[in-house]
Amino acid sequence: MQLRVVVDQPWDVAADVLAVPFVGEPTLQGVLAEIDRRAGGELAALVAFGELKAERYSSIVTAAGELRAGRLMAIGGGDAGTITRQVVVRIGSAIERRLAGRSVKTLAIWLNDLGDRIDGGVAAAAELIARGVVEGEFEPATIYRDNFKSVPPALDELILVAPGADAAAVKKAADRGVIIGEGANLARRLDNRAANDVTPEILAGEARAIAEKHGLYIDVIDPARAAKLGMGMFLAVGAGSDNPPRMIVLRSGEEGATDAAGRRLAIIGKGVCFDSGGISIKPANQMEEMKMDKTGACTVIAAIATLSRLAPGTPLLAIAPAVENMPGPHSARPGDIVKAMNGKTVDIINTDAEGRLILGDAMCYAENLGATHMVDIATLTGAVGRALGDQMTGAFGTPQAWYDKVAAAGERAGERYWQLPMIDEYRPDLDSWYADFTNTGSPEGGLVKSALFLREFATVPWVHLDIAGTAYFHKKTPYAPTGATGVSHATLVELALDGAK
Ligand code: BES
Ligand code: MN
Ligand code: ZN
Numbered sequence: 001m002q003l004r005v006v007v008d009q010p011w012d013v014a015a016d017v018l019a020v021p022f023v024g025e026p027t028l029q030g031v032l033a034e035i036d037r038r039a040g041g042e043l044a045a046l047v048a049f050g051e052l053k054a055e056r057y058s059s060i061v062t063a064a065g066e067l068r069a070g071r072l073m074a075i076g077g078g079d080a081g082t083i084t085r086q087v088v089v090r091i092g093s094a095i096e097r098r099l100a101g102r103s104v105k106t107l108a109i110w111l112n113d114l115g116d117r118i119d120g121g122v123a124a125a126a127e128l129i130a131r132g133v134v135e136g137e138f139e140p141a142t143i144y145r146d147n148f149k150s151v152p153p154a155l156d157e158l159i160l161v162a163p164g165a166d167a168a169a170v171k172k173a174a175d176r177g178v179i180i181g182e183g184a185n186l187a188r189r190l191d192n193r194a195a196n197d198v199t200p201e202i203l204a205g206e207a208r209a210i211a212e213k214h215g216l217y218i219d220v221i222d223p224a225r226a227a228k229l230g231m232g233m234f235l236a237v238g239a240g241s242d243n244p245p246r247m248i249v250l251r252s253g254e255e256g257a258t259d260a261a262g263r264r265l266a267i268i269g270k271g272v273c274f275d276s277g278g279i280s281i282k283p284a285n286q287m288e289e290m291k292m293d294k295t296g297a298c299t300v301i302a303a304i305a306t307l308s309r310l311a312p313g314t315p316l317l318a319i320a321p322a323v324e325n326m327p328g329p330h331s332a333r334p335g336d337i338v339k340a341m342n343g344k345t346v347d348i349i350n351t352d353a354e355g356r357l358i359l360g361d362a363m364c365y366a367e368n369l370g371a372t373h374m375v376d377i378a379t380l381t382g383a384v385g386r387a388l389g390d391q392m393t394g395a396f397g398t399p400q401a402w403y404d405k406v407a408a409a410g411e412r413a414g415e416r417y418w419q420l421p422m423i424d425e426y427r428p429d430l431d432s433w434y435a436d437f438t439n440t441g442s443p444e445g446g447l448v449k450s451a452l453f454l455r456e457f458a459t460v461p462w463v464h465l466d467i468a469g470t471a472y473f474h475k476k477t478p479y480a481p482t483g484a485t486g487v488s489h490a491t492l493v494e495l496a497l498d499g500a501k
Pocket of ligand 3: 272275293352354355379380
C-alpha cells in the first residue's frame with residue numbers, strides 16, 4: 001500500500017472513496033457543510049432521515065455528487081470529550097472494515113476534525129489513522145481459505161487529507177503508523193493460526209524467518225539445553241506433548257548493549273501453542289480458544305521485528321517460551337515438584353496454571369542474559385477477563401516508577417491498562433509443604449496470586465501484562481473482526497523506542 005499526504009481540501013481529492021470522520025453531532029458546519037453542498041445535500045438528507053448519526057463508528061456510504069471522489073463515507077467519532085488515541089486508531093480500522101467486500105483501491109481520509117482533538121494534532125491523527133487502516137485490513141477468516149466474501153479491501157493507495165498541515169511531518173508520522181499496524185497484524189496472523197499448524201517448533205521457525213528478514217540475532221533452546229540451564233518449570237509443562245518445547249530468544253542490538261535509556265530491556269511472552277490444561281484438564285466448552293494461548297509470544301516476536309524497522313540496532317531482548325500443555329504419559333502431575341532456573345522449588349498443584357511456570361524460567365533466563373528491566377505479556381488468567389473484560393488489560397509491576405514508564409508507553413500507543421495490586425498478605429496462600437511454593441492457591445484473589453508467583457522470578461524492575469481478556473475478541477465490532485486483536489504490540493514498541501538513539 002502506497003501512502004500519500006495531500007494538503008488540498010477534501011473535495012479536491014480524487015479517490016475511490018473519501019472518508020470523513022466527524023466528532024460530535026453531524027451538524028454539517030464548516031468543511032462538512034462544503035462537502036455536503038458538493039455532494040448535492042446527501043449528508044443533510046441522511047441526517048434528516050436518521051441514517052447519519054453521531055454514534056461512534058457508525059457510518060454511511062453515499063453518492064459523491066461533484067466531489068472528485070467516487071463515493072463519500074461519513075463516520076461518527078462520537079462525543080468530543082471522549083476521543084482518545086485508541087478511538088482514532090479504531091476509526092481508521094472502522095473505515096477500512098466498513099468497505100469490506102467493496103471495490104476500493106484508493107481511499108482518502110480527511111484528518112482535521114480528529115487532529116483537533118488529540119495531542120500532536122494532525123500528525124498524530126495521521127499516525128493513528130494509518131495504523132488503524134492497516135489493522136483494519138487484517139481478516140483472520142482468510143487464513144485458511146480464499147472463498148471468504150467480505151474481505152476488507154487491499155488498498156493500492158491510502159491518501160491522508162490534511163489541508164494546512166506540514167505534509168512532510170504528517171507523512172513521517174503516518175509511515176510510522178503503517179509499520180506499527182503491520183507489526184500488530186504479524187502478531188495477529190500467528191495468534192489466530194491453529195495448534196495443529198503452529199507447534200512450538202513451527203513458532204520457532206517463524207521467529208527464525210522474522211529474525212533473518214530483520215537482521216535480528218536468534219537462539220532457539222531445545223529441551224536438552226533447557227535441562228542443562230535448569231529450566232525445570234518450562235520442561236515440566238512441555239513434557240506432556242509429542243511436540244517438544246522451544247525457548248525462543250531474539251535480540252536486536254549488540255550482545256550486552258545498553259539502550260539510550262540506560263536499560264537492557266527484555267520483553268517476555270507466554271507461548272502456549274495449545275493449553276488443554278494438562279492433567280488438570282480443562283472442560284471441553286471453549287477449549288478451542290486455547291490455541292490463542294501463544295498470543296504473548298507472538299506479540300513479543302512481532303514487537304522486536306517492528307522495533308528493528310523503526311529504529312534498527314536498538315537494544316532489546318524478546319524471549320518466548322513455547323510449549324504445548326497436554327495430558328499424556330510424560331506430563332507433569334499435580335503434586336510434582338520441579339526446580340526453577342533460579343533454584344526455587346515449585347509444587348505444581350494445578351497443571352493448568354502453566355503460563356506462570358514457563359514465564360518464570362524465561363524471566364530467570366532474561367536476567368541471566370543481563371536484562372535490567374522486564375515486561376512479560378501473557379494470556380495468564382481467566383480471572384482478568386472476568387474482572388476487566390476485553391477492553392482493558394490487567395497489569396502489575398514493581399517498582400512503581402517502572403510501572404509508570406510502561407503505562408506511559410501504553411498511553412502513547414492508545415492502549416488501556418488497569419493496574420492491579422500485589423497484595424503481600426496473599427503470598428502465604430502459595431506456601432507448600434514440600435517446596436518453596438505452589439503454582440496456585442485458592443481461587444479467591446487468584447489474579448493477584450498469579451502475579452505474586454511471577455514476582456518470585458524477578459529481581460529487576462518488572463511489569464506483568466495479563467492479556468487473557470484482551471488478546472482476542474469473541475465477536476466482531478465495527479473496528480475489529482473476531483479473533484486476535486494485536487493488543488499491547490504498540491505499547492511494547494513504544495516502550496522499546498524509549499531506548500532508541
Ligand atoms: N491460558 C489460561 C488462561 C485463559 C483463560 C486465557 C481463558 C484466556 C481465556 C491459563 O493457563 C489458565 O488455565 N489459567 C487458570 C489458572 C488457574 C488454574 C489458577 C485459570 O485462569 O483458570
Ligand atoms: Mn492453563
Ligand atoms: Zn494457559
